Amino acid sequence: MKRSTVGGMDTVIDIAGLVKRFGHTTALDGLDLQVERGEVHGFLGPNGAGKSTTIRVLLGLLRADGGNVTLFGQDPWHDAADLHRRLAYVPGDVNLWPNLSGGEVIDLLGRLRGGLDEKRRSLLVERFELDPTKKARTYSKGNRQKVALVAALASDVELLILDEPTSGLDPLMEAVFTDCVDEFKDEGRSVLLSSHILAEVERLCDRVSIIRAGRTVESGTLADLRHLTRTSVSAELSQAPSGLGGLAGVHDLAVEGVRATFEVDTVHLGDALQALGRFGVRTLTSQPPTLEELFLRHYGEEVAS
Amino acid sequence: MTGAWTVLRFHVRRDRMMLFWWIAGNVLLYWSQAVSTDGLYPTQADLDKAAAGMADNAAFIAMAGPARALDTLGGQVAWQAAAFGAIVAALMSMFLVGRHTRAEEETGRDELVRAAAIGRHAPLAATALLVLIADGLMGALIAASLIAYGLPVAGSSALGLAAGLTGLVFGGVALVAVQLVESTRAAYGITGAVLGVAYALRAVGDVGNGALSWLSPIGWGQYLRPYAD
Secondary structure, three states: OOOOOOOOOOEEEEEEEEEEEEOOEEEEEEEEEEEEOOOEEEEEOOOOOOHHHHHHHHOOOOOOOEEEEEEOOEOOOOOHHHHHOOEEEEOOOOOOOOOOEHHHHHHHHHHHHOOOOHHHHHHHHHHOOOOOOOEHHHOOHHHHHHHHHHHHHOOOOOEEEEEOOOOOOOHHHHHHHHHHHHHHHHOOOEEEEEOOOHHHHHHHOOEEEEEEOOEEEEEEEHHHHHOOOEEEEEEEEOOOOOOHHHOOOEEEEEEEOOEEEEEEEHHHHHHHHHHHHOOOEEEEEEEOOOHHHHHHHHHHHHHHO | OOOHHHHHHHHHHHHHHHHHHHHHHHHHHHHHHHHHHHHHOOOHHHHHHHHHHHOOOHHHHHHHOOOOOOOOHHHHHHHHHHHHHHHHHHHHHHHHHHHHOHHHHHHOHHHHHHOOOOOOOHHHHHHHHHHHHHHHHHHHHHHHHHHHHOOOHHHHHHHHHHHHHHHHHHHHHHHHHHHHOOOHHHHHHHHHHHHHHHHHHHHHHHHOOOOHHHHOHHHHHHOOOOOOO
């Protein structure tokens, strides 16, 4: 990690060198994460990378073995009850109490957090098309998630911690969720969003931290991270190209007659296009790097094995 | 402890049916002994005769407890209900503790609660309070139902107190067990084993010289000697 941001007044979450061990397993091995006030911060990593463990440390559910963790400038273990008044948490796999209705659970979670905004509550129930009178045992995974989301979004907090919050929502409800997070952010509040849904992160997040095996491997804005990625280019030329393979930053070149496809490091894109131009470009498609590719480049080996 | 009260209210809301059945069931267990004894032995002569036959029966004593004041209605109720009623109270306490500690953790539901603005020890404190209230209520209602039936106040109170206190002891055992092991099942196993040993100790003790009964929480309840003095 090269970032040198010093946690100031506006740093909501500041984690430096966080270590968490479970017996002989090291779950977090010097993890860094900074979330500033008013930003939606994406928290990406494959399963088992330590996202949920980090969140549990932030929530004071686990005690850190090393490193520095502050939440609103306070110690998340020591000041847990105080800090929790200022944040709301939605787990990825929401389990509810089967004999309580959704509405009862929302009210309970609100009460435990120190109060709900009643108007916002009923508005959210409507937007998420949730029937709060049904018992939780009848809810689908998505409906259980809606209950936790409504409870979180209806409480007057400064920070939302969301651990893969939309894994059970259908696309329509995902759009509602996206709108709600946008509105939440527009009020100057902050969100830590751990997610596998890359389109969601691209749509929602101002900055992203990517973690792998308990360490932060990248952190920055999506634009920052795109510098590290490749653009895939596919071109049909008027004559068979030659010498493309020797260009800096070009990978996975495949030439078939007058068709050439390759990937190029985004910083070398201009050079590659100039080279293509010499052979007369008939058609050209280029795909901007998606977060998915960025992800695959970091974890490609793990995904393959 | 911040939030323990809110969590407790939530526990009661979740458990109200369960609590109703456990408590009503155990009250009925005691009360029905009074009704059935009255039906079987309508006169004092009948009671005297029955008592004489039971007092030396080692198998009955091993199963139920020391034979005391069996020639009274109260003595009969205490004898027939105390050991089993104590077990019911103990099981209720055990399930209440397991349900609100390790079981919540296993389902991940406790994360929702613990991420709220409550103290770290609030859920456990609320669970202990819930057990206290449930056993207290159970004991009080057992006593009240027997008093209402017409049994002596002191003996009925002692019998209810014995059930409630034995329930609390095993609630305590369960609270320790959930600290020792991670799974609800294992915690139930430990508490159940302690309960089994407690029952066996008092059985052996009651048949013998009584010394072993003093090692058993069920025995302690019976040594309150309800209706016997």
